[in-house]
Amino acid sequence: MTKTILSVDDSKSIRDMIGFTLEPRGFTVIGAADGVEGLAKLGSQPVNLVVCDLNMPNMNGIEMVRKMRADRRFDGIPIVMLTTEAQKEKMMEAKQAGATGWLVKPFDEAKLVAVVNKLLG
Amino acid sequence: MNPATQSFIQEASEILEGLDVTLLELEASPTDSARIDAVFRALHTLKGSGAMFGFTALSKFLHHFENAFDRIRSGEGTVSADLIQLSLASRDHMERMIARGPDPEAGRPPDAETDALVEKIRRLVETMQPGSAPASDGTPTMRRFVIDFRPSPDAMRNGLRPDLLLAELADLGTADITCLGHHVPALEDLDPTVCHLAWHVVLVTGAGRGEIEEVFLFASDGDLEITELGPVGEPASAPGSASEETPAAPEAAQAAEQVPSKSTSVRVQSHRLDELMDQLGELVIAQARLNRISSDVQDSALAGVAEEIERLVTGLRDATLSIRMLPVELVFGKFRRVVRDLSGELGKQVKLDTRGGETEVDKNVIDSLTEPLVHIIRNAIDHGIESPQERAARGKPEHALVKMQARQSGGEVLISVTDDGAGLDAEAIRARAIERGLLAADQEASDEQLYNLIFEPGFSTAKSLSSVSGRGVGMDAVRRVIEDLRGVVEVKSRPGLGTQVTLRLPLTLAIIDGLLVKVAGVPFVLPLSSVEECVDLPADEKARESGRALLRIRDELVPYVNLDTLFGFDRLDEDDRRIVVSSVDGKRMGLVVDEVVGQHQTVIKPLSIYHRGIEGLSGSTILGDGSVAMILDVTALVKRAQAARRVAA
Numbered sequence: 001m002t003k004t005i006l007s008v009d010d011s012k013s014i015r016d017m018i019g020f021t022l023e024p025r026g027f028t029v030i031g032a033a034d035g036v037e038g039l040a041k042l043g044s045q046p047v048n049l050v051v052c053d054l055n056m057p058n059m060n061g062i063e064m065v066r067k068m069r070a071d072r073r074f075d076g077i078p079i080v081m082l083t084t085e086a087q088k089e090k091m092m093e094a095k096q097a098g099a100t101g102w103l104v105k106p107f108d109e110a111k112l113v114a115v116v117n118k119l120l121g
Numbered sequence: 122m123n124p125a126t127q128s129f130i131q132e133a134s135e136i137l138e139g140l141d142v143t144l145l146e147l148e149a150s151p152t153d154s155a156r157i158d159a160v161f162r163a164l165h166t167l168k169g170s171g172a173m174f175g176f177t178a179l180s181k182f183l184h185h186f187e188n189a190f191d192r193i194r195s196g197e198g199t200v201s202a203d204l205i206q207l208s209l210a211s212r213d214h215m216e217r218m219i220a221r222g223p224d225p226e227a228g229r230p231p232d233a234e235t236d237a238l239v240e241k242i243r244r245l246v247e248t249m250q251p252g253s254a255p256a257s258d259g260t261p262t263m264r265r266f267v268i269d270f271r272p273s274p275d276a277m278r279n280g281l282r283p284d285l286l287l288a289e290l291a292d293l294g295t296a297d298i299t300c301l302g303h304h305v306p307a308l309e310d311l312d313p314t315v316c317h318l319a320w321h322v323v324l325v326t327g328a329g330r331g332e333i334e335e336v337f338l339f340a341s342d343g344d345l346e347i348t349e350l351g352p353v354g355e356p357a358s359a360p361g362s363a364s365e366e367t368p369a370a371p372e373a374a375q376a377a378e379q380v381p382s383k384s385t386s387v388r389v390q391s392h393r394l395d396e397l398m399d400q401l402g403e404l405v406i407a408q409a410r411l412n413r414i415s416s417d418v419q420d421s422a423l424a425g426v427a428e429e430i431e432r433l434v435t436g437l438r439d440a441t442l443s444i445r446m447l448p449v450e451l452v453f454g455k456f457r458r459v460v461r462d463l464s465g466e467l468g469k470q471v472k473l474d475t476r477g478g479e480t481e482v483d484k485n486v487i488d489s490l491t492e493p494l495v496h497i498i499r500n501a502i503d504h505g506i507e508s509p510q511e512r513a514a515r516g517k518p519e520h521a522l523v524k525m526q527a528r529q530s531g532g533e534v535l536i537s538v539t540d541d542g543a544g545l546d547a548e549a550i551r552a553r554a555i556e557r558g559l560l561a562a563d564q565e566a567s568d569e570q571l572y573n574l575i576f577e578p579g580f581s582t583a584k585s586l587s588s589v590s591g592r593g594v595g596m597d598a599v600r601r602v603i604e605d606l607r608g609v610v611e612v613k614s615r616p617g618l619g620t621q622v623t624l625r626l627p628l629t630l631a632i633i634d635g636l637l638v639k640v641a642g643v644p645f646v647l648p649l650s651s652v653e654e655c656v657d658l659p660a661d662e663k664a665r666e667s668g669r670a671l672l673r674i675r676d677e678l679v680p681y682v683n684l685d686t687l688f689g690f691d692r693l694d695e696d697d698r699r700i701v702v703s704s705v706d707g708k709r710m711g712l713v714v715d716e717v718v719g720q721h722q723t724v725i726k727p728l729s730i731y732h733r734g735i736e737g738l739s740g741s742t743i744l745g746d747g748s749v750a751m752i753l754d755v756t757a758l759v760k761r762a763q764a765a766r767r768v769a770a
Contacts, residue, residue, distance in 0.1 A: 049280075055653075055654055055675060056675075057675060060675060069275075069278065069279065072314075075277075075278045075314050076277055076278060076280055076314070077280050078279075078280030078281070078282075079279075079280060084652065084653050084654070087653060087704065095341075095342060096342075098275065098278070098279045099279070100279050100280040100281055100339055101338070101339035102339075106634065106649065106720075118285065118289070118339070119280065119281075119282070119285070119339070120285075121282065121284075121285045121288070
């Protein structure tokens with residue numbers, strides 16, 4: 001069965017880049033523009049991995065991770081946070097909130113695929 | 122001098138450097154057959170090529186030296202402290218023999234020093250006692266690690282799969298994995314989403330500690346202990362691993378034999394690498410021009426080629442930069458000898474522990490690192506570490522420990538030197554600083570501010586001048602070298618517990634990813650590594666000329682500065698100004714610009730003499746249209762803006 005990846009990011013170009021990279025490799029990629037939409041999508045269909053930006057309007061990445069981890073339905077779904085070099089401290093906060101791993105922007109296809117493979121096997 | 126001789130001298134000095142390290146390692150474990158072999162091979166190579174390039178006297182001398190190690194290799198002698206001492210002296214003597222160049226045609230008259238050393242070696246060989254025959258050929262590249270891993274209880278809920286980690290670990294070599302289940306509670310108390318298991322792994326691998334840590338990158342919140350048991354072939358020192366090692370060892374030995382044939386290397390003179398880098402820099406600039414023309418012309422065929430070339434240039438850049446990367450171990454290796462000699466000279470007992478030597482940095486950074494690190498280490502041993510008597514009186518272990526650690530963190534490499542000595546004396550520093558006029562007598566200063574004064578020119582608190590340090594030229598020179606490399610020096614200290622000096626260095630010096638912006642029509646480049654995001658400057662903020670410059674970005678207040686005001690430019694009548702949010706030491710700060718042009722591969726060129734002293738500029742670069750843009754030093758800008766605000770307040 002194909003695995004589904006939810007890309008939560010307020011930047012359409014990042015969502016597109018994740019789609020263009022992972023869809024040819026046999027993943028299904030769905031997108032959400034912020035944390036609120038992301039949680040809604042998570043509740044409506046099975047998702048195997050979430051790639052989530054830190055800074056987003058309405059509900060930011062860390063809040064979304066907290067909400068996800070508080071909901072037992074989403075137990076065990078890995079979350080990859082997208083960060084920049086300058087956001088190290090935020091990253092530790094996200095990790096404590098329950099994020100699984102991280103990817104530093106700007107990243108290329110190879111790094112994204114490596115992190116997804118590391119977490120999904 | 123002909124090029125072949127030059128090449129020999131270069132090779133010889135590399136061999137001698139390696140020999141230094143190997144001899145000291147051999148001193149620590151005298152029965153290590155792999156290291157005995159390594160010494161023998163080094164001497165043998167030098168003897169052969171020395172004779173070929175006209176270093177006849179050297180070759181003759183080496184014959185005796187090699188003889189001694191041949192005896193040990195065949196089990197007719199053992200490594201003794203005398204032998205190590207003599208070998209180190211011989212090594213230094215060979216360095217001098219090589220430095221004086223090839224022998225003249227007529228041969229070189231015998232010199233007293235060579236003869237004396239030969240005589241000593243001969244006597245030592247005569248008195249050699251047959252020792253136990255060393256074990257069969259060691260395989261220095263294969264090492265055994267014991268890894269104890271207990272994920273945090275939340276790990277599985279948070280999406281971490283221990284099975285994938287263990288599989289990744291097993292891919293590194295031969296892994297013997299034991300699952301420890303004694304923390305699993307009784308069935309009625311069991312929460313199936315909580316991770317109760319732990320694993321004990323014995324891994325035989327050619328990979329280093331860094332690669333193993335990489336596997337556990339996302340599992341750092343669990344308990345993880347990685348213990349290196351040394352090369353395979355030595356008796357394992359940890360209990361419990363003895364039974365597992367027997368089946369693993371022969372396979373490992375085979376694997377190790379295959380390793381060298383796979384990776385071959387080519388020796389290249391370093392100036393050729395510099396040339397390659399220069400050419401690449403020009404190529405990047407030419408490619409930016411092509412991009413610009415292509416976007417002006419709006420021809421789809423040209424745009425396709427331009428994009429393809431951009432992709433190739435980026436690939437070429439990454440490949441070239443990786444050629445220039447060298448392991449920090451090259452620098453660390455030299456310090457075993459430095460620490461040994463220094464501690465002997467100063468009557469202190471010091472152990473050196475190095476970690477993360479496999480961390481790679483740009484060749485030019487490596488070349489410049491030795492001198493500052495020597496200063497830091499000298500200071501640590503001379504001023505930081507107490508005499509053995511003092512240490513005993515304070516209940517510290519007799520042997521002081523100096524740790525050198527390197528690790529990569531994002532776009533930076535952190536190199537730290539930590540000692541467990543007396544720590545910095547804040548009061549002595551204050552007194553000295555006042556005496557030197559660096560601090561007003563009534564000025565308040567935190568300990569941290571005082572510690573940083575040791576980097577000021579002309580500062581030295583040494584009670585007496587020693588040959589080692591204390592002329593007060595040390596630490597300010599360190600800071601100058603590191604700042605020239607676009608790095609930062611930090612010092613931390615705790616009284617009675619020790620001092621840590623950390624060097625933060627950029628990974629590369631030549632080309633960075635930058636963000637091209639315009640301020641009052643003038644182009645500037647911000648290093649992308651310090652940029653967090655770009656947002657629009659809201660309309661109501663534009664009118665405001667002064668007052669509190671704070672902007673609410675997603676419920677967070679971020680202070681900002683107008684770069685045009687800061688640089689004294691006239692304000693342009695732009696209606697879509699942008700804020701580039703950067704982060705320095707975890708604090709966010711907005712820089713207002715007129716236009717964000719986009720990402721730009723930035724070839725760093727030095728600043729002219731006129732610009733060099735200007736705070737806030739770290740370099741310059743050439744854009745696609747041939748114009749020059751300044752590279753902004755975000756850290757300095759933010760500090761300057763903060764200082765300006767304090768003055769205004």
